Amino acid sequence: MKAFGTVHKYGDNVDTDVIIPARYLNSSDPKELAEKCMIDIDTDFVKRVKAGDIMVANKNFGCGSSREHAPIAIKASGISCVIAETFARIFYRNAINIGLPIIECPDAAKEIEAGDQVEIDFDNGMIYDRTKGTQYQGQAFPEFMQKIIKAEGLINYINNK
Amino acid sequence: MERQNIWNKEDITMGMTMTQKILAAHAGLDQVVAGQLIEADLDLVLGNDVTAPVAIHEMEKMTIKKVFDKDKIALVPDHFTPNKDIKSAEHCKCVREFAYDQEITNYFEIGEMGIEHALLPEKGLVVAGDVVIGADSHTCTYGALGAFSTGVGSTDMAAGMATGKAWFKIPSAIKFVLTGKPANWVSGKDVILHIIGMIGVDGALYKSMEFVGEGIQNLSMDDRFAMANMAIEAGAKNGIFPVDDFAIEYMKEHSTKEYTVYEADSDAEYDETYIIDLSTLKPTIAFPHLPENTRTIDEVGDVKIDQVVIGSCTNGRIEDLRIAAKVLEGRKVAKGMRVIVFPATQAIYLQAMEEGLLSTFIKAGAIVSTPTCGPCLGGHMGILAKGERAVATTNRNFVGRMGHVESEVYLASPAVAAASAITGKISGPSDLGL
Numbered sequence: 234m235k236a237f238g239t240v241h242k243y244g245d246n247v248d249t250d251v252i253i254p255a256r257y258l259n260s261s262d263p264k265e266l267a268e269k270c271m272i273d274i275d276t277d278f279v280k281r282v283k284a285g286d287i288m289v290a291n292k293n294f295g296c297g298s299s300r301e302h303a304p305i306a307i308k309a310s311g312i313s314c315v316i317a318e319t320f321a322r323i324f325y326r327n328a329i330n331i332g333l334p335i336i337e338c339p340d341a342a343k344e345i346e347a348g349d350q351v352e353i354d355f356d357n358g359m360i361y362d363r364t365k366g367t368q369y370q371g372q373a374f375p376e377f378m379q380k381i382i383k384a385e386g387l388i389n390y391i392n393n394k
Numbered sequence: 395m396e397r398q399n400i401w402n403k404e405d406i407t408m409g410m411t412m413t414q415k416i417l418a419a420h421a422g423l424d425q426v427v428a429g430q431l432i433e434a435d436l437d438l439v440l441g442n443d444v445t446a447p448v449a450i451h452e453m454e455k456m457t458i459k460k461v462f463d464k465d466k467i468a469l470v471p472d473h474f475t476p477n478k479d480i481k482s483a484e485h486c487k488c489v490r491e492f493a494y495d496q497e498i499t500n501y502f503e504i505g506e507m508g509i510e511h512a513l514l515p516e517k518g519l520v521v522a523g524d525v526v527i528g529a530d531s532h533t534c535t536y537g538a539l540g541a542f543s544t545g546v547g548s549t550d551m552a553a554g555m556a557t558g559k560a561w562f563k564i565p566s567a568i569k570f571v572l573t574g575k576p577a578n579w580v581s582g583k584d585v586i587l588h589i590i591g592m593i594g595v596d597g598a599l600y601k602s603m604e605f606v607g608e609g610i611q612n613l614s615m616d617d618r619f620a621m622a623n624m625a626i627e628a629g630a631k632n633g634i635f636p637v638d639d640f641a642i643e644y645m646k647e648h649s650t651k652e653y654t655v656y657e658a659d660s661d662a663e664y665d666e667t668y669i670i671d672l673s674t675l676k677p678t679i680a681f682p683h684l685p686e687n688t689r690t691i692d693e694v695g696d697v698k699i700d701q702v703v704i705g706s707c708t709n710g711r712i713e714d715l716r717i718a719a720k721v722l723e724g725r726k727v728a729k730g731m732r733v734i735v736f737p738a739t740q741a742i743y744l745q746a747m748e749e750g751l752l753s754t755f756i757k758a759g760a761i762v763s764t765p766t767c768g769p770c771l772g773g774h775m776g777i778l779a780k781g782e783r784a785v786a787t788t789n790r791n792f793v794g795r796m797g798h799v800e801s802e803v804y805l806a807s808p809a810v811a812a813a814s815a816i817t818g819k820i821s822g823p824s825d826l827g828l
Contacts, residue, residue, distance in 0.1 A: 246595055246684060250792040255771040259474060259481035261448045273794040293596035293629060297790060298771070299531040301448055301547035322600050322631055323531055327547035377431050377561070387549050391557065392457050 234355040236313035236334065238285035241271075241278060242347035247290050248297035249324065253306040255298075266302050267309035284311040287353070289345045291317065295324025301331060308333040314353050316360060316371070318342040329378055330387040336360065336371035344369075409659030411567040412634055413602040416542040416656050420525045428566035428663075436466065437541075438519060439554040440528030442510055442767075443471035447488045448548035449529055453556055461496050462558030468500040468519055468528075469493050470510040473767040478774040508739025508765045511535035511623060511707035516739055518649025522637045523656055527551065527560050532707050532789065534630065537622035538615060539645065540637035540655065545626060565631045567602035568593070569664040572609030574673035579823045581717065582617025583709055583787065583807040585670070586624045587678040591688030592668070599629035601665065604658060606636060609672045615644045616713035623708045624789050627685040677822045679785075680805035683793045691810065691822040701732040701784040702815040703796075704808055705763070706770045709787035710738030712745050714808040719751040721812035721823050722758040728818030733760035734769060734776045760815065772796045778803075785814040 251273040253266055260266060271278040288307065294317035295303060304327045307315065314334040328335045334355060341360045345351060349364040358371035374382065384390035408427060410418065418426040420434040441449050446469055461467050469489050474482035493501035500519060507513065511532050514520050522540035526533060531545035546560065554560050570589065590597070603625045605618075613621070618635050625633025635641065637655045645653050676690040704710075704718050715737060727733045735755045737743040743765065746752050752762050763769075769776035770788040778784055778797030783804065786796065791803035804820060813821040813828075 248790075248792045250771070250790065250795050254794050255444075255473075255773050256777075258444045258773075259479060259485065261451070261485070273799045293599065296595060296629060297531065297626075297792060299445065299529055299533075299545040299547055301445065301529075301549060304547075305448075319596065319599060321596070321629060323545050323547060323626075326550060330547060330549035330553075375431060387553050388452050388455050391553055392455075 236285065236287060236353040238287045238313055240345055240347055240349045240351050241286060241288050243290040245291045246293045246296055249295055249300050249303040250297055252303040258300060258302055263305050263309035266306035270306040270310045282310050285313045286311060287351050288312050288315045289342055291342055292319045294320050296321035299323045301327045304328045304331055304333045316341050329381055332386040338369050338371040341369035409661035409663060411602060411662045412604055412656050412658040413542055413567060413632060414564055416523060416525060417562060417564060426564045428564050430564045431561060432564060433559050433561050434525050436527060436554050436558050436560055437524040438466050438468060438526040439551060440468045440510060440533060441551050442473050442530055443475060443486050443489055444473045445529035445548045445551060447485045449551040450488060450492045452549050452552035456556050458556040461555045464497050465499045467498050467555055468514060469498055470502050470507055470513060472507060472509050474773050475766055476504055506740060509707045509710060509767055512711055512738035515539060516648055516741055518651060521645050521649050521651045521653035522641060523654030527554050531626045532623050534625045534632045535619055535623040535707060537632050537634035538618035539641055540635060542632055544632045565600055565602045566665045567604050568598050569667040570603060570605050571667060571669045572605060572607040572672055574609050574671040575612040576672045576675060579677060579809045580675050581807045582613055582620040584675055584678045585672060586621040587680050587688050587805065588675050590628045590685045593628055595627060595684050595686045596629040601630055603630045603633040610635060612672060614713055615640055616711040619711060620708050627789060677807060677810050679810060679820060680791055682791050682802040685791060685805060694820045697820040699785050699814055699819060700782040701776060701778065702811050703734050703769050703776055703784055703786040703788060704811050705736030705738060706788040708789045709808050710736060712742050715746045715751050718808040718812040719754040721809055721828060723754050725758055725816050727759040727815045731815055731818055733815045734763055735760050736763040737765060739765055785811050785820060787811050
């Protein structure tokens with residue numbers, strides 16, 4: 234499985250309140266949530282994002298609330314993968330559980346810039362910045378999590394057990 | 395004899411932290427190590443009106459159709475209640491119908507509800523030694539009782555409701571040794587803000603925060619709830635306190651459930667240890683837009699404010715209200731100041747009324763709201779306009795948290811919030827001569 238797209242770049246501590254503000258949590262419809270994704274720190278994101286694009290951020294991405302609406306909004310906006318230096322733990326769980334690919338890779342998070350064309354090979358965790366000509370090894374998931382990812386989320390994984 | 399000692403079980407097993415011991419016991423294991431993936435039995439699964447509808451929808455996709463134990467699920471519509479709009483009303487209806495359909499014992503409707511993390515301990519649903527997951531990040535609050543509790547998302551909640559189990563990565567831990575006694579007007583909120591300021595919003599990422607030391611005896615249960623509550627603001631998986639006489643007294647008063655006391659091994663390993671002398675701490679305020687941007691009261695400068703919010707799952711308990719009332723007693727809030735007090739549960743509300751605290755608030759010029767998470771997350775009941783500033787006893791001050799993206803939230807204790815309400819700028823009780 235591979236992803237290829239244009240990078241949208243953010244900094245440290247991108248919290249779930251800016252990924253999807255609580256004032257929109259009266260909906261749980263992925264499409265409606267996607268329309269408001271990142272609105273409080275990047276008002277144009279929704280207009281710019283194209284299916285397959287990649288989100289890159291620095292440390293502690295997704296900190297704050299446990300709202301699963303945050304990874305749901307990102308996934309429904311068309312983002313194919315989030316790369317970060319580190320993820321907040323609830324966001325990390327949620328992303329895996331709903332089948333939004335995420336990769337921890339400090340070097341990639343630091344060096345990749347907004348607008349770069351990036352390709353990701355999920356089978357080996359390799360990240361290729363096609364604009365810069367650089368490549369990075371992302372952290373591999375433990376086997377147990379790979380099984381959840383392959384099942385496309387926790388619910389399918391449990392159903393298949 | 396020496397040879398036998400070498401093979402003594404205690405000699406060959408590695409020491410475990412308090413959190414590791416609770417998780418090991420719930421996974422049926424004698425020993426766990428940091429990083430290990432386990433599946434643990436759950437004593438309680440919690441959800442609210444924002445997160446439960448997503449979980450209920452996920453559960454509909456599962457082959458398991460009934461919850462694992464109708465007594466071990468708690469559903470608390472507290473975020474956008476009383477229903478703030480039609481969409482919220484639909485969410486609450488979804489939760490209510492699920493609760494009735496599944497015959498959930500612990501579903502709390504308006505009138506008996508409260509903010510989930512104040513309500514569950516009060517109703518005796520969580521005790522020491524429990525493993526609890528909740529689809530709300532502040533589920534870590536119950537660490538004050540010596541339970542392992544942590545926030546998860548809606549899919550984890552769905553899986554937990556269906557199977558009674560959840561997967562966890564065994565966390566390593568940071569130890570906070572608390573000594574001394576906090577000065578007057580310094581509360582658990584100041585202690586945890588001080589700690590978050592020290593280690594940062596990801597300082598305990600993926601880890602447990604274990605609070606120990608003789609200073610704990612100088613922290614009330616309400617102080618400890620506030621501290622464990624904000625462990626997530628340092629990125630922690632959980633925050634946990636040893637079970638002492640205060641905790642046992644609290645559980646005896648509120649619960650009939652059997653509790654189990656787990657203690658960290660004396661040789662448990664910690665990633666880091668911090669020693670904090672509580673007597674040296676000052677009232678502490680987190681400036682926008684992160685809980686780690688802390689300053690002590692003498693460093694705040696002149697920050698004029700428009701609104702004060704006293705309440706939430708962090709600081710809406712009876713002791714918080716008593717402290718706020720003590721500061722507001724016989725005084726008037728500054729002209730033009732909007733002061734919103736929201737007791738965290740119906741029982742706290744009633745007690746505050748019987749103690750005359752509500753009368754003090756209203757005479758001072760504050761309003762008193764029904765229990766709700768509303769203002770804390772910018773949901774309803776106190777939204778900020780562009781450029782406005784609030785001092786809040788809540789737990790987050792992210793961009794746009796309480797309203798407009800250009801509004802600001804300053805996190806503080808009930809004492810500082812109440813004093814600020816009087817002066818119209820960030821102030822401590824000492825600024826009022828208290």
